[in-house]
Structures are given as C-alpha cells and as structure tokens.
Amino acid sequence: MIATHSERIRSAVIGCGRMGAVTSEAMRRFAPPAWMPLSHAEAVLAQPCLELVGVCDIAPEPLAAAAARFSVPAYADYRQLLDALRPKLVTVATRTPERPDVIAASLAAGARALHLEKPLCNSVAQLTQLEALFADPSLACTFGTLRRYMPIYHRARTLASEAYFGGLSQVQVNMGKAPLMWTHPHSIDLLLFLAGDRPVKSVSARFADGSVERHGSRIDGDPVVTSILFEFDDGLSGVIGQTGGCDVVLAGNNGTIAVESDGRRLRIRTSEGSDIYWDRHLLEEADGSPGGTRLALDRLVEGLNGNAAQILADKRAILTGQRLLLACGQSHLAGGAAVDPAQLDPKLVITGRSGNRYA
Template sequence: MPTTYRVGLIGCGRMGATIDDEVKSGPNAQLFLPYSHAAAIVACERMELVAVCDPIEEKAERIRDRYGAQRAYADYREMIERENLDVVSIATRPGPHAEQVIFAAEAGVKGIYCEKSLCNAVHEMDAMLQACTPRGVKFNYGTQRRYAALYRDARAMIERGDLGEVQAVVANCGISVAQWGHTHAADMMLFFALDSEAEFAQGTVQAEAADWEGDRLTIDPRISNGYVQFKNGIHSYLVGAPGWEFEISGTEGTLRTLSNGMGYSLRQKDEHGELRPVGAPEAIIESGTLRGMEDIVRAIDEDGDTQGNLTLACRSQELIFAIVESHRQGGARVALPLENRALSIAPDHY
C-alpha cells in the first residue's frame, strides 16, 4: 500500500491557509484551487496534514480545526521535533525561510515545499543549499506555474522543437514588487529558458539611494523592466505590459500563454516564412500548488528530483537580486552568480 506522508505546515496566514477564500467565487477560480498550502496538502491523496504552526496561537488552532489537523503549535521547532514529519510546508514571510528550511533539513525531513520569495539575502540561499543538498531533501518552490500542466505542456512544445531554436522569452507581467510579485515572473523566465544558468542580468527598479543601508535594500522595489542573458543563448525580457502572459519566440514559431494561464496561442512559419496560427493542444487548467505537492510525493517515492528543486529556486531568486543590483549600479550588466553574497532585499516587515 502506498505510503501516506506526514506533513506539518509552518505559517497559517494567507498563502498558508486562507487565500482560497479570496478566489473561490472569482473568475477563473479553477486556475488556482486548491491554492493555499493547507488546501493542497489536504487534497493530495498521499499526504496527511498532521500539524500546523503559527506564532498566533488562536490562528493556528483555527486552521487546525478548519483542515482537520491533529495538533497546533506556536513554535515550528517543537512541531518538527515532536511530529516525526516527512514533509514540511513553509508559508511564512521570507525573513525566516532560511532558518526554517535549515532546521527542517537537519531534523531529517524528506521533503520541503517553500513559499516564494525564497529568502531575503543571497547568502541565505547558499546556506539553504548547504543544508538540503547533501541530505537529499526533495524541495519544491512555491512558484506554482511551473508545476501546472498548461505551462509544462508549453515547455514540452519548446523542447520537441515546435518553435525551432528558441531565441527570446518575454514576460508580460506588469510593474510589480520584486519579492512579492516578480519572483513568479523570474521563475517563468527561467522555466521557459529551459532552466539554463544565466550569464548576466540588467534592470530598472523603483528605489532610491536613501532606500539602501549598506547592502540591504529596505524596501521591496517595483521592477519596471528586466533583461536576462542565459548561457544557452536565450534572451529573456520582463516588461511593464500587464496580463501575466509569456511569449516564447523561436526560429520557426511563437507560443504565447494567455490570460494568466487560461490557454495559449501557437503560430508557426509557413512555406513563405510568415507566422500563421496553428492548432495548439488542449489547455489543461489545474492547481499548481497541488501538483507541486504531488511532485514532492513522487520524488520521495522514486528518490528522484523535483520539478522546482532548490537549485532552480536559488537560480530564479538570484535573478531578482541581480536585477536590483543592476539598478543600484546604474543599469550595468551584473554577472551571475552574484559576487556580492551579502546583498539583501529586506524590509522590516519581511
């Protein structure tokens, strides 16, 4: 009989447990639900939500009751030490992510699902990798699109050559804050660039010199534009046009995801070299959060890799840091990996 994995949730706020309430009656709710960590864990047949944790004890108890967990804690360390957890799901703000991930890994958990943004500082990524990699922790990052079928099917079209040689990825994601919003955009830029390492990044953010305290940016700045040159030759652009649509262009065609994941359009070159609409595969609409949880189960079962592993999570998070550092340097190219590992985006409330 397949193993059911014991899961503990750290953080009983919006992404941890309640965001489903915001979207369930809205348009296109099927894109998201189950959306929160708790809802996705409960929906995953091979997971059992056995405990939840939040420093606000009343909130933890309320979420324990809502999702049928056995116990509620105020201290995540106590929860991990007592509950013999297989998987920890982290849904706090990014400030404590590194210490939570490291503690869980050192305690012997098999899997971690961690909400974005990954962390507030470059050196925190390094510490998380050092804790998780040698222990074989199966890690998925909370950038849900990369787990959903529509985006994975789009990636499969790219990989089998439907577009020819990919030249550019354009993320039409609007002007939004770096850590809170554009961690999603950065991960899709990476994903559609076939998860390649990056050579350098450039960008413009809405931050002033007075917002810096040494290497710490004290605000989460809005990104106006960004550019990444990947080592596999793909150019990727983050632009101010809204819509959460991603366009991938190659030598033989162009693919664009539509309306934040409700479908896609595909155009391919005809015999005259003109781009013409062609039929694209059916768009499957599903919860990325649930698929991310299921992927952790699969990886633990098979002792395989996850689709949003920690190396990729660090790679996409570092794009955000690099764009911010480029702005600080007057728009200069910033080589990756970053030389300055002390750089942080860390408002007081993050």
C-alpha cells in the same frame, strides 16, 4: 515505491495565512482551475499519500481557524511543532525573514521534504547557507512558483522545441508593474523553466525611482521593477517588464507561443508558406484540470520514493531563481549594469519590506 494510503507521510504546515491555509476569495473566483487547490493545507489533504498532522502560526486567530477547519493540533512555535510531531514533510508559508531558520530547524528535526513559499531568503549570506543545506541528496524540495508544475506550461515548452518554431530566441513574462520580492520570483522561475533551465550569463535590472532605500549593500524595501533582462550563454534572452495580463510569450524565428491569463489558454501564431506575417492563429484551451500546490506535493512524494533526478533538478531551479532575484538587486546598485549572477556581493541584502510587512 509510492507510499500507500495506510502509510501516509506525516506532514505539517508552518504559516496559516492565505497561502498556508486560506485561499483568497479573489483567487477562488478568478484563477483558472489549474491553480486549485492553492493553499498548502488544502493541497496536503488532496494528496492521498500525505497526512496533515499539525499547523503552526505566531498569530492566534489564523492559527485557531486553521486548527478548527482541519481538525489538527495547533502550535504557536514551529520548534514545538517539529519536536512534538516530527513530520517528514513540512510546508513553509511564513514571511521571508524567518524562512531560512524554519528550513534549518525542519531539517534538524528529521524532515526530508519541503514545500517552500517564495522568495527563499533575503540575502546572499542566507542563500549560501541554504545551498549547503540543499546539498543533501536525500532532501526533496519544491517551491511556490507553481507554474513550473502545470501541464499547460510544459506543453508550451514542448511546442517551442519543435522544428516549425525555428528555435527559441526570447522569453517574455508579463506580470505588470510589480515588486521584485513579492511577484517576480514567479516571473524568474517561469522564464527559467521555459528556457529549459539553461545557464544565465548576465542580469540587468532597473527599479522604479523611490521604491527602495539603499544603505551600502542593503536594499530596504521591495523594489518595483521597471525592467529585467536576462542573457543566456547561447544568445537566448529573457525579458520582464511592466506589461500586465499574467501572460508569457515564447518567441522563435517562425512564430510565437503564448500562455495567456495565468494558464487559461495557449495561443500559437505562425505564417503560411513564405508569408512573413504571423497571421495564422492556433488556440488551445486549458483542459480545466485542477492541480495547484497539489502538483508540487506530488513531486515531493515522488522524490521521497526515489526520484533522485527530479530532486536535484527542483533544488537547482529554486537556488538558481533566488540567485537571479538577488542579482537583480546587485544590478540596480550598479546603475542597471549587467552583472554575473555567479559573482554576487556576499553582503547584499534585499529586505522585501512593504511598510511593516515583508514578502
């Protein structure tokens, strides 16, 4: 049963930067409406079953600004917040290196729902620990890869299953020449979602020369991706390259379906009759409805109210996406050779560092 407004779920935000508390002006100006509300705190306030009870950040200025803006208590130490407030739902928008510790501490303090920014972690060892934590069937989790929750991408996946399309053969995600840990958790999760979250057989990845330093099984830096190829068990392929535009293209035997410009519109190309050229164009504009991080929090509320199947599917997608992200690093270390994501080096680390900052 969904919680009523008077029974709102105590929620806290850990990390008060541009994803935790302050949506950037560029996103407000250029992003489609489906991306708003984007920041965690704004999304908590927009979800009627949630109550924002506190915020946390190690940096004094963003912490003070968030506490003043949202009229809630401020904490510089997440452990103190968790001990004092005992939130049932926690959103985590810290940098990646500390994220696994924040997750573990939140669960130990009684949190049963987590919305997590990406990437999930930096190493295979951390991923193994998180897989054990996520095994709790009562824990609900969602991820900052928000396209998975947006209606227009659900529409594209549904269309790709229809008979006229001729079967899905390839999914291509275009996010530009971008770093692995900062940008491509989005690409990988979207590709998995549109592929129906089917199993990946192998991953081949290449990074731009000079974008990282290797120290044994440790990749220091946030690698700039030149190409990634995912091969699925049934012959479907997934491609991430350097093309920009924030588009995704689903290719079938009889046409293509593209979600363009980060969800602004959906374009279908097919042919008429026996014409081999896909000159018939159908266009669907997005309906303009807001969603953003609120959509992810809606799923957490559903999970807390008993949607066990959704809980399991969401956690599986988060962990699989992180495993594939790390598999890209292992492939790079192997000279771009195809690697089995189920067989990762337990010592593999990707720091995600850009200068003094981390993804």
